[in-house]
Amino acid sequence: MIDSDFFLLIENYGITKDIILDIAYKTGLIVRKRELMPSDLLYVLTHGMINDDFSYNDLAVRIDQDCNKSVSRQAVCKKIKEPCKIFIQELVEILLKRKIEKGECAKVFDSLNYKRIIVQDSTIVKLPLSLFEVFSGVRNKKSKSTNVRIQVVYDLVAEAFISFDIHPYSENDAKVTSDLQIEEGDLVLRDRGYLTLNEIARHKKDRADCIFRHKFKTIYLDVNNVEPIDLTGMLKQNSFLDIEVRLNNKQKTKVRLVSSPVEKSVADERRRKAKKESKHKNPSKEYLEQQDWTIFIVTMNNTDICFNDIQKLYSLRWRIEIIFKGWKSNLNFSKFHNISEIQCYVMLFARFFMAILFTNFFYKYCKTVIYQKYKKHLSLIKIQKYLAKHPQLMTELFEEITRKNNKVKNDNILKLCRYCCYDKRNDRMNFNQSFDQMVSLS
Secondary structure: OOHHHHHHHHHHHOOOHHHHHHHHHOOOOOOOOOOOOOHHHHHHHHOOOOOOOOOHHHHHHHHHHHHHHOOOOOOOHOOOOOHHHHHHHHHHHHHHOOOHHHHOOOHHHHOOOOOOOEEEEEEEEEOOOOOOOOHEEEEOOOEEEEHHHHHHEOOOOEEEEEEEEEEOOOOOHHHHHHHHOOOOOOEEOOOHOOOOOOHHHHHEEEEOEEEEEEOOOOOOEOOOOEEEOOHHHHHHHHEEEEEEEEOOOOOOOOEEEEEOOOOOHHHHHHHHHHHHOOOOOOHHHHHHOOEEEEEEEOOOOOOOOOOOHHHOOOOOOOOHHHHHHHHHHOOOOOOOOOOHHHHHHHHHHHHHHHHHHHHHHHHHHHHHHHHHHHHEOHHHHHHHHHHHHHHHHHHHHHHHOOOOOOOOHHHHHHHHHOEEEEOOOOOOHHHHHHHHHHHHHH
16 A cells, blocks of 8 residues: 555645645646546655656556556556646645744854845756757757756755746856845845845845855945945955945945955965866956955844854855755756656656655754764765665654654664764864854854
8 A cells, every 4th residue: 555654744744635636636637536546646756756766657667566556657647747747846835835843053043133044056957858949958069968957945044945946057047036035034145146236235125134255347336435446456455354335236235345365275276266167268367366365245234243154154055055966866856768848847846845855854853863862963965865775764764753752763763873974074074063163153
């Protein structure tokens, strides 16, 4: 029979079998009662995405094995259409809208008075060439490749995903920068690809904060006479900067410009990388000179939050890079066979569904238990890999976590503690150790 513990789990997120059935009828996924049940289809799609079950035949076999229902691959094929795409997309939206208890991270950030600390970034996934016209990609005289760009928004305080968006490769980060829904009391961390002057002004208007790395050729104005400042000259004279400037936009928005010099080896590596990535001409002398500093644009007025604090906060943005690495390594985000556009969307949303369960639920819960018992940090990538390769343990955890007593067997926790925690290293810190440093801001 189908694993009932899976449905006990997703009921905790507001997805009951009745809701699944209602959405299936509403979207047209099911029109007759004797058809393949949408709950069975959801189960095999989501579990199949982490077990290499990509083809219609693979899914039909899994329905037979796990749901005890014999169906043909043709029957599965008929279901993977537009209604199926809308069906699983709506279920993902239910998971994303589900109110989640704040994670352990919230304790660190309480004194900073931020309701949410949002990180946003995009990842590129390669698709079959047959989808080139749909999602765009890269083409030159010799070859072409198809890519899709996935925009992800994650809240560090709740330790939970906020949104997923699928875009053509050609729709870069700058084009979607204003799509982010911000609220009063947010802190937003994004890379320079999202930096626009209007976006910073929008944060100020909505009483939200943001931190950006300085982008070369951005013009800053003197806060008093509104004349352009010589940033490179000021850096050479002062090295460390923490000044108020205006942006060269319509509102002449006031921001803080905060900088600190870096080690020579770091600056040299930046210059080497800049020259290597330059496509048409060598970087300018001024650009190369500015690699001697790390420069931040911040909207925070509190000068007690100094450069080191800002750098620690901004470094947490790398959490989303760890998430992307886990997706591609363990949740099959980089694996696609020759599929249609609808199949592509269904597969992506099925993977989003499982990504939410892994990150918002499994990892978050088990991480807390392991740290409380053993003072060890659980690795998101390692637990994803371990559970994907040992589905029986995942089933046991489903069952144990959904019990009313909410206790996990100690032997299962010991397995995760033994095989899925960070190793102790003296040369670098893992994410959780870096995060622990944020306590110094509290």
